[in-house]
Amino acid sequence: MSDYRVLRRAVLSNHHSLSGRTVHRRSGRELPLPAMLKIVIYEGIPGYYLIRFAADETELTDTFHDSIQSAISQASWEIAGPPIEWETVGSTH
Numbered sequence: 001m002s003d004y005r006v007l008r009r010a011v012l013s014n015h016h017s018l019s020g021r022t023v024h025r026r027s028g029r030e031l032p033l034p035a036m037l038k039i040v041i042y043e044g045i046p047g048y049y050l051i052r053f054a055a056d057e058t059e060l061t062d063t064f065h066d067s068i069q070s071a072i073s074q075a076s077w078e079i080a081g082p083p084i085e086w087e088t089v090g091s092t093h
Contacts, residue, residue, distance in 0.1 A: 004040035004049070006089045007068060011036050016081035024052065024061045031060050037084070039071045041092065050074055068092075 012035055024031040034052035041048055050071040051062040065071040075084055 004042045006038050006040050007048070007092065008039040008072070008086045009036065009089050010038075010075070010084045010086045012079065012084070013082075016079050016084075019078055019080040022078050026061065033079075034060055037075050037079075039065075039068055039086075 012033065016033060018033050031052070032054075035055040036053040036057070038051045038053065039048055040051060048065045048068055048071050049062045050065060052060040054060055063071070063074060065074060072084075072086065
């Protein structure tokens, strides 16, 4: 699935790190710290997705959330370091 609308976006820096409170895996391998996070919605699908991207914008993994705030809280729980600075890109309307 890649037909989504971006609501929030955040670029992580070298001052951020994985908190260790959760681990994302793909094909059995632990995924690295993402370079970018996006909170998106899909047309016709309820809820919000927190998507993690590599530096080359390859989608690494995602999680489903009932609200934008829940997705933001999840990102803050997973990522250690300075507060994540979210850019508002779009609205839910």
